[in-house]
Amino acid sequence: MKKTLLALLAAGTALSLPTATPVLAQQDTAEACFVYVGSRTDGGWSQAHDMARMEVEEHFGDAVTTTFVENVAEATSEGTIERLARSGCDIVFTTSFGFMDPTLAVAERFPDVKFEHATGYKTADNMSAYNSRFYEGRFIQGQIAASISETGTAGYIASFPIPEVVQGINAFLLGAQSIDPEFSVRVVWVNSWYDPGAEADAARVLMDQGVDVITQHTDSTAPMQEAASRGIKAFGQALDQIEAGPETQLTAIIDSWGPYYIRRLEAVLDGTWESENIWDGLESGILTMAPYTNMPDDVAALAAETEEAIKAGDLVVFSGPINRQDGTEWLAEGDVADDETLLGMNFYVEGVDDQLPE
Amino acid sequence: MELALAVLVTIVTAATPLLLAATGELVVERSGVLNLGVEGMMVMGAVGGFLAAYLSGNPFLGMLAGVLFGMGMALLFGFLSLTLATNQYATGLALTIIGLGLASLIGEPFVGRAGIRPPHLDIPGLSDIPFVGPLLFGRDPFFYISLALVAGVVWFLFYTKPGLTLRAVGDNHQSAHALGIKVLRYRYLAVLFGGACAGLAGAQLSLVYTPQWSENMTAGRGWIALALVVFASWRPMRVLVGAYLFGAVSIGQLHAQALGIPIPSQALTALPYAATIVVLVIISQNRRLTMINTPASLGKSFVPDR
Numbered sequence: 001m002k003k004t005l006l007a008l009l010a011a012g013t014a015l016s017l018p019t020a021t022p023v024l025a026q027q028d029t030a031e032a033c034f035v036y037v038g039s040r041t042d043g044g045w046s047q048a049h050d051m052a053r054m055e056v057e058e059h060f061g062d063a064v065t066t067t068f069v070e071n072v073a074e075a076t077s078e079g080t081i082e083r084l085a086r087s088g089c090d091i092v093f094t095t096s097f098g099f100m101d102p103t104l105a106v107a108e109r110f111p112d113v114k115f116e117h118a119t120g121y122k123t124a125d126n127m128s129a130y131n132s133r134f135y136e137g138r139f140i141q142g143q144i145a146a147s148i149s150e151t152g153t154a155g156y157i158a159s160f161p162i163p164e165v166v167q168g169i170n171a172f173l174l175g176a177q178s179i180d181p182e183f184s185v186r187v188v189w190v191n192s193w194y195d196p197g198a199e200a201d202a203a204r205v206l207m208d209q210g211v212d213v214i215t216q217h218t219d220s221t222a223p224m225q226e227a228a229s230r231g232i233k234a235f236g237q238a239l240d241q242i243e244a245g246p247e248t249q250l251t252a253i254i255d256s257w258g259p260y261y262i263r264r265l266e267a268v269l270d271g272t273w274e275s276e277n278i279w280d281g282l283e284s285g286i287l288t289m290a291p292y293t294n295m296p297d298d299v300a301a302l303a304a305e306t307e308e309a310i311k312a313g314d315l316v317v318f319s320g321p322i323n324r325q326d327g328t329e330w331l332a333e334g335d336v337a338d339d340e341t342l343l344g345m346n347f348y349v350e351g352v353d354d355q356l357p358e
Numbered sequence: 359m360e361l362a363l364a365v366l367v368t369i370v371t372a373a374t375p376l377l378l379a380a381t382g383e384l385v386v387e388r389s390g391v392l393n394l395g396v397e398g399m400m401v402m403g404a405v406g407g408f409l410a411a412y413l414s415g416n417p418f419l420g421m422l423a424g425v426l427f428g429m430g431m432a433l434l435f436g437f438l439s440l441t442l443a444t445n446q447y448a449t450g451l452a453l454t455i456i457g458l459g460l461a462s463l464i465g466e467p468f469v470g471r472a473g474i475r476p477p478h479l480d481i482p483g484l485s486d487i488p489f490v491g492p493l494l495f496g497r498d499p500f501f502y503i504s505l506a507l508v509a510g511v512v513w514f515l516f517y518t519k520p521g522l523t524l525r526a527v528g529d530n531h532q533s534a535h536a537l538g539i540k541v542l543r544y545r546y547l548a549v550l551f552g553g554a555c556a557g558l559a560g561a562q563l564s565l566v567y568t569p570q571w572s573e574n575m576t577a578g579r580g581w582i583a584l585a586l587v588v589f590a591s592w593r594p595m596r597v598l599v600g601a602y603l604f605g606a607v608s609i610g611q612l613h614a615q616a617l618g619i620p621i622p623s624q625a626l627t628a629l630p631y632a633a634t635i636v637v638l639v640i641i642s643q644n645r646r647l648t649m650i651n652t653p654a655s656l657g658k659s660f661v662p663d664r
Contacts (some may be wrong), residue, residue, distance in 0.1 A: 039462070039573035041469040071574065155616070161623075186616045189623035195577040196568040198608075201372060205612040208364035221470060222568040243470060244570075355620040 026271045032056060032261070033089035034068040035081060037096035038194045044219035044238040045193070046070060048255040049095045049118075051239075055258035056265060064265055074098025078105055085110040091268050093261070094118065096193070097162050103127060114273055116264065118257075119164050121343045123277050130260060133281035134164065135171035135342075136310050137253035137289055138215075139317045140303050141235050142175025144250050144292070145213040146183045147299040148233065155206030156187045157199055157216040157223055161357040163345040165217050170349045171317050172215060175306075177351055186211055187354035196222035207232055213250075224248055233294060240290040251303065252290035260286055279339060283311040318342060323350040365609060366493055370501055371567060373605030375400070375559040377504045379583035380590075380597045381511055382555020387587055388515060389548035390528035390655035394450025395435055397580025398457020399553050403428040403560025405461040408473055408571040417476035421499065421561050428557015429550050431457055436549040440542050443659040458574060465571045473569030476500075500562040507555065511594045524548060528653035531660040541660050556580065582631075589638035591648045596638060604634045 034053050038046035053066050067089065072080050077099050084092050085106050091114040094103045100120035107115045107127040115127040123129050145154045156172065158165050169187060176183040186209065188202040199218050203226040206214060214227045214234040221244035227234035228248040236242065236252025260278075267273040280286040289307055292300035309315035320331030325348040331337060348356055379396055386393050393399075406427030411420025431453060439449045476499050479485065484495040515521040527534045527544045535541050563579070564571055582604065590596035611626035642648050 039469075041466055041573060043470045043572065186618070188612050188615045189627070190612075191624060191627040192577075194574075196570070196572050196575050197372075197563065197577055197579070200568045201368060201609060202612050204364075204368045205609060206616055208361055208368065209613070209616050220568075220572055221570065222572075225472065225568065225570060244472070353618045354615075355618070355622075357623045 027090070027269055028063065030064050030090040030265060030268045031088055032064055032066045032265055032268075033084040033087075033092045034066065035072050035077065035084065035092065035094045035096075035099060036068060036070040037072060037074060037098070038070065038219050040068065040070045042194055042219050043221045043241065043244070045255070046095070046219065048238045049093075049257055052255075052257035052261050056261045059262050060265065060269075063269065072096075072099075074102075078102035081106045081115075082109070085113045085115075089113060091116065091265070091273075097160075097164060114268065121277070123275050125275055128264075128276045128278070130264075130276075130278045131164075131280075132255060132257075132286045133279060134253055134255075134287060135167040135317055136282045137287055138168045138171040139175035139310070140289060140306050141215055141251065141253070142172040142177075142183075143179050143306055144295060144299055144303050145172070145215065145235075146176035146179035147302065148250070148295055149180075149183070149213050151210050151212045152180060152182060153184050153186060153211045154213040154215060155203070155209075155211035156185050157202045157206070157214065157218055158187055158189045159193050159218045160191060161189065161346075163343055166345045166348070166356065167342055168217050169352060169354075170345070173349060173352055174317060174322070184351070184353050187352070189357060190218060192218065194219045196220040199223050200226045203227060203234075221245075236290060242290065242293065247294055249290070249293060250295055251292050254288045254290055256286060256288055279343075281310070282307060283313070324348070325350055325352055325356075363489055363493060365613065367497075369602065369605045369609045370493075370497065371605075372609055373601045374500050374504050375562045375567065375579055376583050376586060376604060377598060377601035378500070378507065378559035378562065379556045379580060380586040380601060381504070381507050381594060382552040382559075383583055384587050384590075384592060384594060384597055385511060385515070385524070385555075386548050386552035387656055388528045388592060388653055389524050389545045390531055390653050390658065390660070391439065391545050391549055392446050392450065392657040393432070393435055393439075393453070393549060393552055394447060394584065395431065395453025395457065395580075396552075396556050396584050397576055397578070398454035399428045399431040399435075399556035400457075400560040400563070400580045400583075401461040401574070401576045402431050402457045403557030404564040404575055405465040405560075405571055406557065407561025408465065408564035409468060411474045411565055412468060412471060412571075415474065417474045417565055418499075420474065420565050421476065421558065424557045424561025424564075425554045426557065428553040428555070428560065430553070431557075432549050432553020435553070436546050439659065440545050440549070443661050446657050446659065454580070462573045465573065468571050469573065471570065473565055473571070475569050476565055498562075498566050500558070500566055503558065508594050508598050515594070525653070528655055531655045531658070535660070535662060542662065545660070556583075559583070586634070586638075589635055589642070591638075591642040592651045592653065596641065599641070600634055600638050603637055604630050607633045 036046040040050035093116045095118045097119045103117045119131045190198045200222040203223040216223045224234045224245040228245040236249050242249045292303045318337035320335040321333045322331045324330045403424035407420040407424030410423030411417045438444045439446045485491045531541045586600045608630040
């Protein structure tokens with residue numbers, strides 16, 4: 001009844017005042033739906049989102065019900081997103097870069113449903129974008145890698161050449177070269193977010209070629225396990241993966257989406273939800289670093305110091321002078337990269353020993 | 359030298375599951391049955407193998423369980439497509455879907471646990487020979503089984519009477535039936551053999567390739583095995599060539615990337631598929647031979663008239 005009244009009121013207001021701000025529609029319950037690109041038990045990216053979903057359930061109790069669909073292929077995700085929108089979800093969180101255009105397409109067809117897309121850059125009146133500055137963590141990883149590596153080369157297992165992954169590679173290298181200017185990174189693209197076999201192959205190949213630190217931007221724990229079997233150090237991805245490599249993991253970038261999801265659902269319940277474009281870093285807690293383990297104390301101290309400096313804003317990862325891969329100037333001394341450039345980053349910085357796939 | 363050895367070892371590991379599953383499927387198809395459920399049987403073998411090894415601490419029990427899980431799935435396929443004479447294509451696809459779902463369900467509590475690797479062979483003397491020793495005499499059991507399997511299948515299909523009978527069943531089940539051959543019995547045995555091989559291939563994935571259980575960890579390898587059988591025109595030795603070629607190119611392209619060779623990575627990722635198809639098509643150019651080797655009754659249901 002209350003809902004109907006509000007709707008009538010809203011309709012009336014909209015008629016009389018076409019330019020009025022959206023009417024705040026409070027609601028008692030909400031249904032939040034989540035779309036995962038991988039399995040919710042992948043030990044990485046999708047599991048991190050699912051853990052956040054469970055935090056939401058715990059926080060709101062009966063007020064918020066959640067639904068999820070896992071293993072959704074990016075190419076065919078539009079149907080899944082549309083089905084969720086149709087089935088009564090108040091808000092749909094789509095949690096992979098490749099869901100961006102499908103989410104936007106569905107958002108245009110369902111103006112009454114709210115959408116939130118992770119790690120992209122497109123928004124609409126009823127579609128937010130939210131992201132985490134993972135590259136801040138990658139910079140710290142680069143510093144650690146350069147501090148402990150004996151061969152001066154790290155291996156980087158990459159998924160797809162999208163801006164987020166390119167940012168990560170660049171930040172890792174900048175971090176490493178802040179310690180050892182000669183440090184190099186070997187990049188292998190597996191063209192998949194999740195294929196334990198291919199990720200393990202990539203790790204083996206990189207170790208065969210002499211890298212002694214492995215980092216990854218793919219979602220399984222297979223590279224960590226391979227590194228462990230050869231006594232080489234590695235970084236965890238998306239979750240604390242210390243269980244997969246108790247003597248291997250140096251640290252991990254932990255995604256903690258829970259507080260963000262809770263904040264957004266509060267906004268849905270209050271009727272204060274608005275389309276936003278959020279890109280938070282270490283300082284906000286949307287990403288945290290796992291304990292610095294399996295490294296000398298001075299390296300751990302350095303990493304912690306860098307983390308604090310980034311949080312305090314004293315250290316900005318993409319600040320000049322930085323050259324592009326071909327040696328031309330990108331950022332002059334004192335310049336700081338703007339978010340727009342970073343979100344569309346499709347070039348390497350100087351020193352990356354790889355050709356970026358077009 | 360050390361790098362070359364490391365590269366070869368990685369190639370062997372990558373090729374073995376394909377070789378195991380494709381050899382099994384080859385026997386199935388030679389009997390006239392097309393089982394598109396290789397991926398499903400493989401993933402069940404992976405979860406079964408992992409669970410048994412993890413719970414018992416014995417990797418050999420894991421291998422056995424992989425075989426049994428694969429055979430269990432094959433039995434289901436056999437009951438539907440042979441006894442009930444359902445459409446083999448649809449039944450095989452359903453088997454893949456069931457296998458992927460069921461394996462995820464069974465394996466869920468065990469995701470992320472570290473698996474148990476079977477020991478590598480170690481023959482004092484032989485395994486110590488530089489280069490050749492570690493490559494040939496220091497591998498995991500799956501490697502030796504896969505090679506023995508190919509040899510065994512060649513011998514069985516082309517040098518034994520039951521092998522000849524099996525091929526006859528695959529070429530013309532009506533004539534075979536008229537000669538008094540138990541068509542369905544042969545097909546059941548072939549399907550079960552195929553399941554055992556696919557299950558073993560799955561166990562290789564969860565015990566050797568990446569010793570862990572993770573959902574959908576077969577990642578399409580069952581489909582590659584199926585394609586290998588066709589492109590090898592149902593010849594076991596060509597399956598062997600195809601599997602190793604696929605493994606070699608897929609590992610080789612990773613090395614090319616890590617060395618920074620400037621070829622787009624998407625093209626490199628597609629290379630194993632393209633190269634394998636091209637090579638197998640070239641070596642199968644003799645169309646008469648290919649026709650002789652193609653099981654003429656492939657995919658057709660058989661209902662005995664009593």
